[in-house]
Amino acid sequence: MSILIDKLFSYATKFVAIAVLLLVAWIFTILFQNSIDSIEAFGFDFLTETKWAPNLEKFGALPAIYGSVVSTFLAMVLAVPLAIGVAIFLSELAPAKLKSPVGVSIELLAAIPSVIYGMWGLFYFVPIVRDIFGGIGISMLTAGIVLSIMILPFMAAVTRDAMNTTPDILKESAYALGGTKWDVIKDIIIPYAKAGIIGSFILALGRAIGETMAVTFVMGNVHKISFDLTEPATSIPVTLANEFTEADTSLYYSSLFELSLFLLVISFTIISIAKFYFLRRQRAA
Amino acid sequence: MTHTQKRIITNNIVMILSALSAIIGIGFLFWILGVLVLNGIDALSWTIFTQEGAPPGYEESGLKHALIGQLFIVGIATVVGVPLGILAGTYLSEYGQMSKLAQTVRDISDIMMSAPSIVIGAFVYAIVVAPMGHFSGWAGSIALTIIMLPIILRTTDDMLQLVPSTLREAAFALGASKYKVITQIVYRGAKAGILTGVLLGVARVAGETAPLLFTSFNDNFLNTDMSEPMASLTVTMYNYATSPYEDWQKLGWAAAFILSMFILSLNIIGRLFLLKKKGK
Amino acid sequence: MATIVTITEEKALEVKDFEFTYASADAPSIKKLTMPVAKNSITALIGPSGCGKTTLLRSFNRMHDLYSGNQYSGEIIFKGRNILTAKEDLISLRIQIGMIFQKPTAFPMSIFDNVAYGMRLQGIKNKTELQGRVEKALQDAALWNEVKDRLKHDANGLSGGQQQRLCIARAVAVEPEVLLFDEPTSALDPISTAGIEELIVELKNRVSIIIVTHNMQQAARVSDYTGFMYLGELIELGLTEEMFVTPKEKLTEEYITGKFG
Numbered sequence: 029m030s031i032l033i034d035k036l037f038s039y040a041t042k043f044v045a046i047a048v049l050l051l052v053a054w055i056f057t058i059l060f061q062n063s064i065d066s067i068e069a070f071g072f073d074f075l076t077e078t079k080w081a082p083n084l085e086k087f088g089a090l091p092a093i094y095g096s097v098v099s100t101f102l103a104m105v106l107a108v109p110l111a112i113g114v115a116i117f118l119s120e121l122a123p124a125k126l127k128s129p130v131g132v133s134i135e136l137l138a139a140i141p142s143v144i145y146g147m148w149g150l151f152y153f154v155p156i157v158r159d160i161f162g163g164i165g166i167s168m169l170t171a172g173i174v175l176s177i178m179i180l181p182f183m184a185a186v187t188r189d190a191m192n193t194t195p196d197i198l199k200e201s202a203y204a205l206g207g208t209k210w211d212v213i214k215d216i217i218i219p220y221a222k223a224g225i226i227g228s229f230i231l232a233l234g235r236a237i238g239e240t241m242a243v244t245f246v247m248g249n250v251h252k253i254s255f256d257l258t259e260p261a262t263s264i265p266v267t268l269a270n271e272f273t274e275a276d277t278s279l280y281y282s283s284l285f286e287l288s289l290f291l292l293v294i295s296f297t298i299i300s301i302a303k304f305y306f307l308r309r310q311r312a313a
Numbered sequence: 314m315t316h317t318q319k320r321i322i323t324n325n326i327v328m329i330l331s332a333l334s335a336i337i338g339i340g341f342l343f344w345i346l347g348v349l350v351l352n353g354i355d356a357l358s359w360t361i362f363t364q365e366g367a368p369p370g371y372e373e374s375g376l377k378h379a380l381i382g383q384l385f386i387v388g389i390a391t392v393v394g395v396p397l398g399i400l401a402g403t404y405l406s407e408y409g410q411m412s413k414l415a416q417t418v419r420d421i422s423d424i425m426m427s428a429p430s431i432v433i434g435a436f437v438y439a440i441v442v443a444p445m446g447h448f449s450g451w452a453g454s455i456a457l458t459i460i461m462l463p464i465i466l467r468t469t470d471d472m473l474q475l476v477p478s479t480l481r482e483a484a485f486a487l488g489a490s491k492y493k494v495i496t497q498i499v500y501r502g503a504k505a506g507i508l509t510g511v512l513l514g515v516a517r518v519a520g521e522t523a524p525l526l527f528t529s530f531n532d533n534f535l536n537t538d539m540s541e542p543m544a545s546l547t548v549t550m551y552n553y554a555t556s557p558y559e560d561w562q563k564l565g566w567a568a569a570f571i572l573s574m575f576i577l578s579l580n581i582i583g584r585l586f587l588l589k590k591k592g593k
Numbered sequence: 594m595a596t597i598v599t600i601t602e603e604k605a606l607e608v609k610d611f612e613f614t615y616a617s618a619d620a621p622s623i624k625k626l627t628m629p630v631a632k633n634s635i636t637a638l639i640g641p642s643g644c645g646k647t648t649l650l651r652s653f654n655r656m657h658d659l660y661s662g663n664q665y666s667g668e669i670i671f672k673g674r675n676i677l678t679a680k681e682d683l684i685s686l687r688i689q690i691g692m693i694f695q696k697p698t699a700f701p702m703s704i705f706d707n708v709a710y711g712m713r714l715q716g717i718k719n720k721t722e723l724q725g726r727v728e729k730a731l732q733d734a735a736l737w738n739e740v741k742d743r744l745k746h747d748a749n750g751l752s753g754g755q756q757q758r759l760c761i762a763r764a765v766a767v768e769p770e771v772l773l774f775d776e777p778t779s780a781l782d783p784i785s786t787a788g789i790e791e792l793i794v795e796l797k798n799r800v801s802i803i804i805v806t807h808n809m810q811q812a813a814r815v816s817d818y819t820g821f822m823y824l825g826e827l828i829e830l831g832l833t834e835e836m837f838v839t840p841k842e843k844l845t846e847e848y849i850t851g852k853f854g
Binding site: 030033035038042045048051052055059061109111112113114116117118121122130132133136137140141143147148150151152165177180181185206208209211213231233244245265269283285288291292296297 | 317320321322323324327328330331332333334335337338339341342344345346349397398401403405407408409410414415417418420421422423424425427428429431432434435436437438440443455459462463466470490491494495496513516517519520521523525526527530547550551554555562565566569572573576577580581584
C-alpha cells in the first residue's frame with residue numbers, strides 16, 4: 029500500500045513538472061497556429077510594413093515594433109544610470125541605518141503592479157510632459173519615462189545584490205592601497221560583479237519590452253512611425269491591449285496573434301541571454 | 314593639483330551624483346506612493362465595499378463587483394496553481410534534482426517568470442474564450458494560474474533544497490518511505506519558505522491586468538458565475554482611470570489603493586516569515 | 594600592567610592607551626593598550642580568537658573607518674604624529690602602511706595590473722617606470738620567474754600561494770614603511786606557507802612588519818618580537834626567542850604551553 033502511494037506521488041510530481049514544459053510548448057504552438065493566416069497573407073512583410081489599417085485588412089507591425097524598441101531604449105537610457113547610482117548608494121554610500129529601510133522600500137516598490145505606474149503616469153506625468161515638451165502629453169517620451177520609473181526599483185535592487193557579492197576583503201585590499209570609494213567601485217566592485225550587473229540590465233530590458241500596463245495608459249496606440257518623441261505612438265503590447273477585443277475579422281485576429289508570438293519570441297530570447305549567459309556565469313564565479 | 318587630489322575630487326563628485334540619483338529615484342517612487350495614498354484615502358468610503366458599479370454621475374457606486382470578482386479569479390488561480398506548483402517543485406528538488414529534465418524545467422520556468430503576461434492572455438483567449446464564444450472568469454483564472462505556476466514551482470524547489478539532506482537521511486534511516494519523508498519531514502522544514510513563495514506568488518498575480526483584459530474581461534455589476542465575464546480590480550481600475558468621468562476616476566484610485574495595500578501587505582508578511590525563520 | 598621589553602631599535606609605531614569599541618558591541622574590544630613596534634623588525638601578535646589582535650592590526654591603517662559607528666580613543670604615533678585624528682589623510686596613510694589579508698585578494702584584472710594598481714592610484718602613468726617597478730616588486734615577492742611570461746593573464750588563474758605572493762608584491766610595489774599581515778597563511782598549504790614566511794623575513798630589511806597569527810610556531814619562526822594579547826589587553830611583549838622559552842607572565846606561559854586557547 030505505502031509502496032503504491034510512494035509511486036503515485038512520485039509520478040504525480042513528475043507529471044506536473046513535465047506538464048509545465050508541455051504548457052510552454054503548447055503556448056508557442058497555439059500562438060503559431062493562430063498566426064498562420066497572417067503569416068500566409070503577409071509573410072516577412074508583416075515585420076517591415078508600416079501600415080496598420082484594420083479597415084483595409086492591411087496589417088504591418090513595424091510601427092508597433094518601432095514603438096517597443098524606442099520606448100524600451102528610452103527607458104533603459106534613463107533607468108540604467110539612475111539604477112547604478114541608487115545601487116552604489118545602497119551598497120557603498122548609505123549609512124548602515126539608511127541601507128536597510130531604503131533598500132526594503134525599493135524592493136517593495138518593485139512589487140507594486142505596473143498598472144499603478146501607468147495610472148500615475150496618466151494623471152501626473154502626462155500633464156508635465158505636455159507642459160514641458162508640448163504636444164498632448166500622451167507620447168513615446170512619456171511611455172519611455174514611465175517605463176523607466178517602473179523598472180528602476182527592480183534594476184536597482186538586482187544591481188545592488190550583484191554589487192554586494194563582492195567580498196569585503198577584496199574591497200578592503202583596494203582601500204589598503206589608498207583607493208577612494210570610487211576607485212574601489214570602478215576597479216574592483218564593477219569588474220567583479222560585471223556579469224551580474226549586465227545580466228540584471230538585460231533582464232530588465234526583457235521585462236520592459238513586454239510590459240503592457242505601464243505604457244498602455246500613456247502611449248496613445250497610434251500606428252505611425254514618428255521621430256518626434258512627443259507624438260503618440262504604439263508598441264506591441266499596447267496594440268494587443270487595445271485591439272484584441274476589437275478584432276472583427278480573422279485576419280485582424282491572426283495579425284494580433286502574430287504580434288503576440290513575435291513578442292514572446294523576442295522576450296524569450298532576451299531573458300534567456302540574461303539568465304543563461306550572464307547570470308549563470310555570475311553564479312559559477 | 315596632485316593625482317591623489319584629483320582622485321578625491323572625482324570620488325566626491327561621483328558620490329554626490331550617486332546620492333542624487335538615489336534621491337531622484339526614491340523621490341519618484343515616494344511620489345507615486347504618496348499620490349496613491351492621498352487619492353486612495355480621499356476616494357475610500359463604505360459605499361465602495363457595499364455598492365456595485367454604476368453609470369457615471371450615479372451617487373451610489375462602488376467596487377463590490379470588482380472586489381468579489383478579483384477574489385474569485387485570484388482565489389481559484391491560487392487554489393489550482395499552488396498545489397500544482399508545489400508538486401512540480403517537489404519533483405525538481407526531491408526526484409529530478411540535477412537531471413536534464415529537472416534542469417530544463419527550471420530554466421523554462423525562470424524564463425516564464427519574466428515573460429510578457431499579455432501573451433498568456435492571448436494564449437488563454439485562443440484555448441478558452443474563442444471555443445466558449447465569450448469571456449469568462451474561468452479564462453481569467455486560467456491565465457493567472459499559468460503565470461503563478463513557475464513562481465511557486467521555483468520557490469518550492471529552492472526552499473526544499475535548503476532543507477539539510479541529513480534530515481532526509483535520518484528519516485530514511487528510520488525506514489520511512491520517500492513519500493512520508495517528503496510530506497512529513499521536508500515540507501515541514503521548508504514550511505515558512507514555501508508559504509512566503511505562495512504569498513509572493515499571489516501578490517504577483519493579484520496585480521496582473523494585461524492577461525485579464527481579454528480573458529475575464531469586465532462586468533460593471535456583481536457576478537459570481539465564473540463562466541461569465543467577470544470584473545477584477547485591475548481591469549476595473551484601467552477602465553475607470555481611462556474614462557473621462559471624474560467619479561469613475563475616483564473609483565479607479567480607490568481600486569488602486571486597495572490593491573496596492575493588499576499586495577504590499579502580502580509582501581511584508583512574506584518577508585516577516587522569512588526573517589522569523591532566519592532568526593531561529 | 595603588561596610586561597613590555599625595552600626596545601633598543603627605533604620605533605616604527607607606538608600605541609598609547611588605545612581603546613577600541615565596535616559599533617555593535619557594548620564593551621571595548623581593546624582596552625587601554627600601550628605597545629611599541631620596533632622598526633625594521635617583525636612583531637608577531639598572538640593570542641586566542643577574539644583577543645583583539647586583528648582589531649589592533651586593522652587600527653594601524655584605519656581599516657575600521659570603512660564601517661560607521663566604530664569608536665576609538667588614545668593614540669597611535671607614526672612618524673611623530675597621532676594617526677587617529679580626524680584630519681589624518683587616510684589615503685596617504687594607507688599607502689605608507691600596507692596590508693595583507695587572511696585570504697589572497699587578487700583583483701579581477703591581470704597579474705601586471707594587480708601589481709601596478711597601487712602605483713596607478715598614485716598617478717604613475719609612465720610605462721617604463723611601471724614595468725620596472727612591477728618587475729622589481731614581483732622579484733621581491735619571489736614570483737617573477739613564475740609569472741613573467743603571463744603578466745597579461747587574469748590573476749585569478751594563479752594558485753593560492755602565488756596569489757598571496759602577488760598581494761605581497763602589490764603591497765611592496767608602493768614602497769610602504771610598514772606592512773600589516775593578518776594571518777597571511779591561514780588559507781595556504783604548508784609549502785606555500787613556508788614560502789610566504791621566508792618572504793616576510795626577507796622583507797624586514799626594508800619595512801617594519803606586524804603579523805597576526807594563530808600559529809605559535811609561525812610566530813616563533815619569523816618574528817623578532819612577540820606580543821601576547823588576551824581579552825583585549827596586551828599581556829606581554831618580549832623578544833621572541835626569550836618569550837617562548839621564559840615567559841614573564843603566567844598567562845603567557847599557560848597560553849604557549851597549550852593550557853588554553
